Amino acid sequence: MTWITEDILVAVVGAGAMGAGIAQVAAQAGHRVLLHDMRPEAASQAIASIAAQLERQVAKGRLSAEAQNQALSRLQAVTTLEQVADASLVIEAIVEDLAAKQGLFTELERICKAGAVLASNTSSISISALAAPLRHPERVAGLHFFNPAPVMALVEVVSGLATAPCVAEALHAMAARWGKKPVHARSTPGFIVNRVARPFYAESLRLLQEGAASCVTLDALLRQAGGFPMGPCELMDFIGHDVNYAVTCSVFSAFYGDPRFQPSMLQKELVDAGRLGRKSGQGFYVYGDATEVPAPGWAQASEPQVECVLEGHLGPAQPLVARLRQQGVQIEERPGAGVLRVGEAALVLADGRLAWERAEAEGLANLATFDLALDYSKAGALGISFGPMSEQGRMQIIGVLQQAGFDVAVLADTPGLAVLRTIAMLINEAADTVLQGVASAADIDTAMRAGVNYPQGPLAWADALGLPFVLRVLENLQKAYGESRYRPSLLLRRLSAMGERFHTVPSILWE
Structure with missing residues (x-):
């Protein structure tokens, strides 16, 4: 499609927080924007709210007064749906109700010109279902912004079964022109991020x-x-x-x-x-002006340890060794299976097994497991779990990690601890999302970083950790719990067996 130009008329139906935010984005990108809401005065009130937000940006030096005036001049509240008839793009941002959205799209199809694209900002409803009653479902797609739309970078461009590829591509190009980070997704529950x-x-x-x-x-x-x-x-x-x-x-x-x-x-x-x-005012935490923020359950200070023996390689946790050395810990290296010996205790990277089970299986007395970190050289805290362990061994393990500068949290003996199991499951779900053709690995990583501010895309994280390691963690979690909840994705298993990575695998595997 060739209609993606700054002079096309955009209409937004629904003047709540999301609709107003989308209208602001389009107006600041140079479009004339019609804003409609069935509630009297709602569209006018939304434009007044946009004006106040732009004024705050001007006051902070983030926007010029001229740009503010130009954006506001492009916004127009309209009182009837028929007034959006000339729009080339109509974005729906009404209540999350299938029947209500289908009714609106049916009316828009009747009112709007033949070449207009009809987009929904839905976060959960099937685009295929939304378009089903229409005579021309091929012009319907999802255009899912994240709240607040003027701030959040991600836009999921969602294709239903009937969506024309040229419509999805045009919306993707438009979102990019608007300064967003668009990704393609197929219409399945939750799309990518959710x-x-x-x-x-x-x-x-x-x-x-x-x-x-x-x-x-x-x-x-x-x-x-x-x-x-x-x-x-x-x-x-x-x-x-x-x-x-x-x-x-x-x-x-x-x-x-x-x-x-x-x-x-x-x-x-x-x-x-x-x-x-x-x-x-209350959830997991209590909120209020006089409410104190509770402190994490860090271990009490223990005697620092200045000597360790490293047997083998710690795998993804190997950077921990350099951090220990920087903090004055002397480390002797020997061949072995990835064990850090601290006095009479043994410390290993968690792999999805209970510490007690691992101690028995590997014949390691006084065993502790430690959690994954995004960057061991910079992490401020680290979780550990103890298997069979003497009191002296506990103090030695806590002491050496505190010597390295970590706040140490002792968790109950649990498979995968906290960070590792969370990352492994995020990777697993992302892998299945690729396997089922919902989105590409690159778009999934972009979506999770731009949409929910993850520090690393889950599939890039998988590549960095090594797919065999992630697969082993999931298999151990599944064995520990005996639940299909932790079953590894077939794609993760396949790529691990092939020695491939998510971001280097030949595209033929996705086709």
């Missing part, structure tokens, strides 16, 4: 149910070791447990009860109790 992100919440919810650690400790580990901007519990509080739980339930139902997406009874209890997070 599907792939489920394990980020689910694994911490399970660890909480199992009593492995407190919510504040888990959040600290995912931030300080995993590199995420927010921990899962504080993020669920920020989103709202009612919203987060509803999305999980929707994805779980859409996938016919696949255990990978099983909702948490713990989160349901929070919703039932009205503890929805920030907006209700």
Whole structure:
């Protein structure tokens, strides 16, 4: 299609927070924008809100007064749906209800010119279902912005069964012109982000149910070791447990009860109790001006250790060795199977097994496992679990990690600890999303970084860790729990066997 130019007329139907944000993005990109809402004065009020936001940007020096005036001059509130008839692109941003959206698209098809593209900002409803009642479903696609639309970079361009490829490509090009990071996705439950992100919440919810650690400790580990901007519990509080739980339930139902997406009874209890997070004043945390933020459960200070023996290679955790040396720990190297000897204790990178089971299987007395970190040279905290361990061994393990500058959290003996199991499950879901033809590996990584600010795309993370290691972790998790929830993706297994990586594999494998 050739209609993607700055002079095309754009219409946005729905003047709530998302609709207003999308209208602002289009106007600042140079388009005349018609904003309609069935509620009287809602569109005018939305434009007034946009004006106030632009004024704040001018005051902060982020926008010139001229650019502000130009953007506002392009916005027009309209009172009837018929007034959008000349728009080349109509973006729907109304309530998340299939019948309501189908009714609107049916009316838009009647009103709008033949070449107009009809796009939905839905975050969860099937584009194929939205387009089904129309005579020309090929011109319908998803254009899913993230909230707040003027700030968040990601846009998911979603194709239904009937969406014409040229429509999806045109919307992708338009979003890029608008300064966004667009990705292509096929219309399946959750699209990319809402599907792939489920394990980020689910694994911490399970660890909480199992009593492995407190919510504040888990959040600290995912931030300080995993590199995420927010921990899962504080993020669920920020989103709202009612919203987060509803999305999980929707994805779980859409996938016919696949255990990978099983909702948490713990989160349901929070919703039932009205503890929805920030907006209700309490969720996992209590909010208020005088409320103290609880401290993570860090281990008490122990005697520093200055000598260790490294047997073999620590795999993805090898950079930990350099950090220990920088902090004055003398390390003797010997052949072996990836064990750091600290006095009478042994420290190994977690691999999805219980520390007690691993100690027995590998004949390692006084064994502790430690968690994954995004960057061992910079991580501020590290989680560990103990298998059979003397009190002296516990102190030696904690002491050497504190000597390296880590805050140390001792978790109950749990397979995969906190960061490792979360990353492994994010990788697994991303792999299945590629396997099922929903999106490419590159677009999935872009979506997770631009849409939810992950420090690393999950499939790039898999490539860095090594696919055989990730596969082994998942197999061990599945064995530990005896659940199909942790079953490894066929694509992960296939690429591991081939010695390939997600971002170097020949494209023929996706076709």
